[in-house]
Amino acid sequence: MSSTLLDVNGIEVIYNHVILVLKGVSLQVGEGRIVALLGGNGAGKTTTLRAVSNLLAGERGEVTKGHIELRGERIEKLTPAQMVHRGVVQVMEGRHCFAHLTIEENLLTGAYARRDGKAAVRESLDKVYAYFPRLKTRRTSQAAYTSGGEQQMCAIGRALMANPRMVLLDEPSMGLAPQIVEEVFGIVKDLNQKEGVTFLLAEQNTTMALRYADDGYILENGRVVMEGSADALANNEDVKEFYLGMG
Ligand code: ATP
Numbered sequence: 515m516s517s518t519l520l521d522v523n524g525i526e527v528i529y530n531h532v533i534l535v536l537k538g539v540s541l542q543v544g545e546g547r548i549v550a551l552l553g554g555n556g557a558g559k560t561t562t563l564r565a566v567s568n569l570l571a572g573e574r575g576e577v578t579k580g581h582i583e584l585r586g587e588r589i590e591k592l593t594p595a596q597m598v599h600r601g602v603v604q605v606m607e608g609r610h611c612f613a614h615l616t617i618e619e620n621l622l623t624g625a626y627a628r629r630d631g632k633a634a635v636r637e638s639l640d641k642v643y644a645y646f647p648r649l650k651t652r653r654t655s656q657a658a659y660t661s662g663g664e665q666q667m668c669a670i671g672r673a674l675m676a677n678p679r680m681v682l683l684d685e686p687s688m689g690l691a692p693q694i695v696e697e698v699f700g701i702v703k704d705l706n707q708k709e710g711v712t713f714l715l716a717e718q719n720t721t722m723a724l725r726y727a728d729d730g731y732i733l734e735n736g737r738v739v740m741e742g743s744a745d746a747l748a749n750n751e752d753v754k755e756f757y758l759g760m761g
Contacts, residue, residue, distance in 0.1 A: 516544035519680060519712055520566065524580035527561050527736075529573065535561050537736040538580065543680070543714050543729075548706050550723040550744065551716045552757060553733035559716035560607060562733070563682045566714070567604040568594050598627050601679035607688060607716075611665045611672070613658035617649050620657055620668050624675030635675070641709075642671040645701050663694035670698070674705070680712040687719040695719065699726045720757040724748040732757065 520543040527536035536558050543549045551559050564570045565577050568589070582589050584600060592600070603624075611620050621642060625635045643650035646667045652660050657668060666686055673681050683702070687695040703726050705711045717723035724730055724744045732740040732753070740747065747753050 516546050518542050519545040519547075519585060520714065521583040522562070522566065522580070523582070525562075525565055525577050525582060526579035527558075527565055527570065527575055528578050529575040535575075535736050536565070539733070539736070539738055540580075541731050541738060541741070543712060546706070546710050546712055547729060548702065548713045548715060548727045550720075550727035550730040551714060551733065552718075552720050552723060552730055552747075554718065557733040558736045559733055560684055561736075563604055563684055563714065563716055565590075567597050567602060567682055568592055569604060595627060598676050598678075601677070602682065603673040603676045603678040603680070604682040605669045605673045605684060605686070607684040611657040611660075611668045614656060616654050616656055617660065617664070617668050618653040621649070621671050621675050624672035627676060630677075638675050638677060642674050645674075645705060646671050661694075662689050663691070663698065666690060666694075666698055667701070670702070674711075678711065680714065683713055683715045685716055685718060687717060687722060695722055699723075702726060720753070721748075 522539060522541045524538045524540050525536055526538055528534050539562055551562060553559055564573065564575065566582060570576055577590050584602065621639060625638065628635060648664055649667055649671055652664055657665060686698050699722060702713060706713060715723055715727060724747055727744040730742065730744050730747045731738050
């Protein structure tokens with residue numbers, strides 16, 4: 515068993531002081547694992563990721579109950595930048611590349627918080643290009659003129675430029691053709707196995723996510739309704755009936 519990297523314990527999240535969205539969510543992410551956070555539209559996946567990376571404040575949201583620990587340290591009061599320094603980076607839904615910058619310029623923005631010098635950043639860039647050969651080919655293209663798959667790869671690549679230990683990935687499959695989703699997930703698995711990067715992956719595409727993840731949690735209406743190994747979930751009759759084929 516791997517040691518626990520992230521421990522989310524009974525969190526409640528409220529937006530705008532009144533809208534209760536997470537109603538006591540608990541989940542654990544082991545070091546070096548890929549953990550899928552599954553569930554339909556509005557189940558609370560994005561909100562859970564925002565709570566972990568401390569991006570709730572920008573959305574007028576707050577954790578009002580429970581706590582979150584990263585390697586045993588309470589992190590609810592940290593800023594997003596402090597989370598990046600602790601090796602936790604979020605890739606937001608909808609990709610969010612800077613449209614007017616080139617792919618390479620986009621990637622370099624991901625290294626803004628690093629203090630380990632140009633050579634180390636260059637090394638990371640080469641590593642990102644090794645994992646995403648498409649990005650190398652398109653490095654001088656303006657992001658606006660690249661495909662959806664390339665923009666998703668760029669968003670993940672940019673997160674990797676921060677040299678993270680854990681990446682929170684929000685719906686990477688959204689809007690992508692099935693073979694591109696396979697390609698993106700294949701690279702995620704590779705990064706996990708070769709670089710040891712831990713992933714918490716929010717996905718509506720349950721079939722695909724469970725194929726690549728080690729463990730999974732299913733959220734419904736702000737609560738975890740099922741959890742287990744990815745294999746056990748993929749073979750569970752309820753999951754098959756209600757979730758497989760979604761996305
Ligand atoms: P999706 O796949 O559609 O993004 P999700 O599982 O990621 O779904 P969330 O985005 O976390 O779900 O949304 C959960 C609930 O919280 C929804 O009812 C949504 O309308 C609400 N919500 C999300 N963000 C905000 C916000 N900034 N202010 C108010 N309510 C919000």
